Amino acid sequence: MEISNRKWSDDFFQKEREEVLSQWSTGADVDLDDAVAYHKSLPDSQNAALKTLKAREEGKTLLCPSLGSDTVENHKSLLLHMQNEAGVDILTSYIDSLTRNCRFEMASQGLMKAEATGRPVLNGFPFVVHGVQKTREVMNAVDLPSMLFGPTPDARLTHEIGLAGGHTGYSGGPMISFWNYTKNVPVESVIHNFQYINRLMGTYEEQGVPILYAVSGAMPSVSPPSLMIVPEIIEVLIAAGQGVKHIQLNNWLQGHVAQDLAYIQVLKEKADYYLKECGFDDVETITYSVSPTGRFPVEADQVYALISHFTMIGVMGGVQVCGSRTIDEALHIPTKEGSAHSFRNARMFLNMLQPQKFDISGHSEIQQEKQIMELEVDCLMKKILEIGGGDIVKGTVKAVKLGILDQPYSTSQLVKGEVLGVKDEKGAARYFDMGQLPFSREIKDFHREKIEAREKILGEKVSYDTIIQDMTAISAGSIL
């Protein structure tokens, strides 16, 4: 079957499920009817999709950490600590990176070592090794919804276990997984695996269990937001194609207020627009924001300021869910104490700002950013749909080859890797190199002018060294 955005047939899906469920012993315990019954036994307030929709209605911003630990005991106490001490509204279970790469045997060894020594060994919760019942043991201990977290090219079995285990969402996606988590895996394979996951989510939806799917597009490295938005919209359309009904749009904030706020607006508007364009009328979208993935400062004093800064942008952007890095981000896997400190900080900032309903969405600088971002997104989306003959999946596969879809600092060797971003004189991300992106004169001139303004201040041409400096600027104490 050639890959396309058509919905998988039941046969095709069931055949592949058998294979997937046999990848590790715990697969045998997955029973969809039982899983649906389990979900229905949980209150609505423990469903991520329903809880975020409610927040959208009420104009509220929820807080959501991202962490995970290896043993059931550790992970449970981590989530309970976040619920009770950090006061967050939604939980996440990070998947450890061995499990993400289907190295279940190694994950199992790591888990055994962790259980034996009491010292954490894995960098997340190894869903597959634990299996459905152990996962439910965690979910039964908490009152909040929890989502799986972690992009990766093949999380099919992890999803079977995680969703049957009571999780009601996942953050990740085929594009981000391809760009940032693979070396040699073709994009079509990654999309295929995500179609499986999305079809599984669609199946839960058909059985009356809403599942929240968070698209992520690409990790920024001083990236103009269209580099994230376009792959995110692609992920949205692929998900909708397999019957996903509740989508969270992740915004990867980089710290420039006007650009980040424009990003939040454009992603939401364009995702809704292209969903409609492609005939998906019953998909709900909510928005999420989180601080960037560049290197963090080591000093907690400074990270607190970043947590507040990014919470400010999230609240001003009116997102339904606000994530945050933690004060120990630079140092090690966040501890539960570190996470609680961080989210209490985010909560206080939120509680100061949100009741004010201070709306700056119409600010001229935001609108300017928005306008150019929309041009960029439409230009790329149209081209991709065009070369795909109207099929987003086919278009995507071709676009990656042609460099019409491209990323800086991608881990994949199958990516052109020609595009590069650099900051302008106010700290916004601009295109330093547009590679093969089919941008218009207007877009090119805009970025060129912005970069020239920076060069004027620097007194020299922007170079690769400038880019490196920009990538580590925040950890060194300043946006620029």
Added chain:
Amino acid sequence: MEISNRKWSDDFFQKEREEVLSQWSTGADVDLDDAVAYHKSLPDSQNAALKTLKAREEGKTLLCPSLGSDTVENHKSLLLHMQNEAGVDILTSYIDSLTRNCRFEMASQGLMKAEATGRPVLNGFPFVVHGVQKTREVMNAVDLPSMLFGPTPDARLTHEIGLAGGHTGYSGGPMISFWNYTKNVPVESVIHNFQYINRLMGTYEEQGVPILYAVSGAMPSVSPPSLMIVPEIIEVLIAAGQGVKHIQLNNWLQGHVAQDLAYIQVLKEKADYYLKECGFDDVETITYSVSPTGRFPVEADQVYALISHFTMIGVMGGVQVCGSRTIDEALHIPTKEGSAHSFRNARMFLNMLQPQKFDISGHSEIQQEKQIMELEVDCLMKKILEIGGGDIVKGTVKAVKLGILDQPYSTSQLVKGEVLGVKDEKGAARYFDMGQLPFSREIKDFHREKIEAREKILGEKVSYDTIIQDMTAISAGSIL
């Protein structure tokens, strides 16, 4: 001599100086020529007035803590720590509260106890007990400018020592000292003492030593900003009357972004306007902001968020100097470590935001706040000048008696104390009771409507209990 805004004659000033300098033994060491020579031996970068003017030119925001310790050793190491570890730009020396109340004998005992035990006893630096040389010992150890800090009804001798000791500024003023630091002292006495201080500053200016005088107006307790702005303008005019040339306008932020930003704009514009109106053409004004004086939360996580929040407002307001409370504000006199943590947080937030030059000053909500604030300020200022026959000092004395100048929670028994503020449904401070303020229908209606909006949400009338709740809301974790 009846009190008025006329400049003191040299005779009158010198006669009073003799008296003041004889209040405590250290007064004898004050020699103006020597002091001027000492100031001129210091670099411009150690002069608060020159440094802030430079910041105004360059569009930069400087950071300034407010602390002080009792012994020379403690105070020196505190200031050095702030300079080297906290990275601030301007220092302050808090005056301990015994010295502020001219209880020099008790301050001397406290200092001796502190020196003997090594444990801090006084809540600030007892300038008078230390004398000129000991004060210079501190100033010689640091590279940054330092200002005296602390309103009080009679800081005449403290200023003689502090300025001769190398300090180049003072934060305080007759109105704030009257409202918030006296019980039975008539406003005319406080003004008299400040005319002395201002005349002393004027004398330094005439000798070519710029001194920065920071006016403070009144401490807010859920106060609509006109309650601070009007007394601040009064302090500005009194200072200008005695020859002060460099004035810092202190903005006491309360956390509501639009209202606080309007406050910063209105204070600056109206201070400059009334200076001109009253014929003072050569007075430079710069702006300062700091977080409120209401009770702080105990948890450092939360205070960090407040530090960031108030730094955000200061930076967005384009102030030249940004102060901050510290993470240990609620607990005890700030330690040097606590202060360093706090200012590193403020610095990071500033470094993220300021390079963006994100200008929201024209925002409609800010403009709305500004408009009503201007009406209030002009209404009060005109009335005060009118009843003073054009003399601001005479007008002020009368206005206090009539309640045209009034404050909530004043410590003075000579104040009407009828006005009261309460928060509206977005957290801005509104007039709950206008007492004798001669406000127009338009102003009255505005506040009434805002309060009604809050009452709708509360489902009950706003009462004194609401006010108490509002006053402790931030320490309880939210603006509302």
Added chain:
Amino acid sequence: MDSKAVLVTGVIGEDVHVTGIRILEHALRKDGFTVHSLGIHNSQEDFISKAAEVKADAILISSLAGHAEMLVQGFREKCDKAGLKQTELYIGGQLVIHAEEWEATEKRFLDLGFTAVAVPFNPPGNVLAELNERFCDSRKKTTA
């Protein structure tokens, strides 16, 4: 109107922190206590003469600036001499200027003859409940 107890309240010494005690006075009055408020800047003698005049059941001293210990030395003894042996003494606010274990602070003031020392950061409601309970007890004791 039956008053639960007659109280004299105020801030001692050069301290200007008046907000806390004002809020407390409001709550106490609403709750049925008779409150004679002295505001800020009171000496020990100011408290004693007012307490004698109104036959106070208790004196409530507020102090936040951190100099409390210096300012209340010998207060219990002076009260006793002035015929206020029955008058209970309470103190609250932020009593010391350095970080110290609450137990140490409390002991220091109990040793100076105070009936009770209020933990800082109590919301008005808590403080009220606490005082109410204490005053009921103290009433019982006095009438017993």
Added chain:
Amino acid sequence: MDSKAVLVTGVIGEDVHVTGIRILEHALRKDGFTVHSLGIHNSQEDFISKAAEVKADAILISSLAGHAEMLVQGFREKCDKAGLKQTELYIGGQLVIHAEEWEATEKRFLDLGFTAVAVPFNPPGNVLAELNERFCDSRKKTTA
């Protein structure tokens, strides 16, 4: 063109953190090293066969995800067996997932046969200076 040394660089195991080593490679190349970059997702064997092929003076392993210890077990021995006894081994990034004294981390990897272990959070410049110094020394040693 004279190369200071021939290096093989890459990220080991399932780790995807590529930014740091990319930045380092750029700096190293600019500074006159010959760099053979393997990118992410490399096994011990991937490093060894490339190093043998290019006669590498050193192998630089980057690892940030925190599983480094598991992933480099026996690496020194395998290198020796493959005839890379002269090839020095360096490792850097964020090597453990829990908070631990740097000295303990360093020792753990030195014991595994690494020549040096890079402290985390070095800006590219520092790392470069450090490597340069080390490579000059190692060069001297090799040629001596």
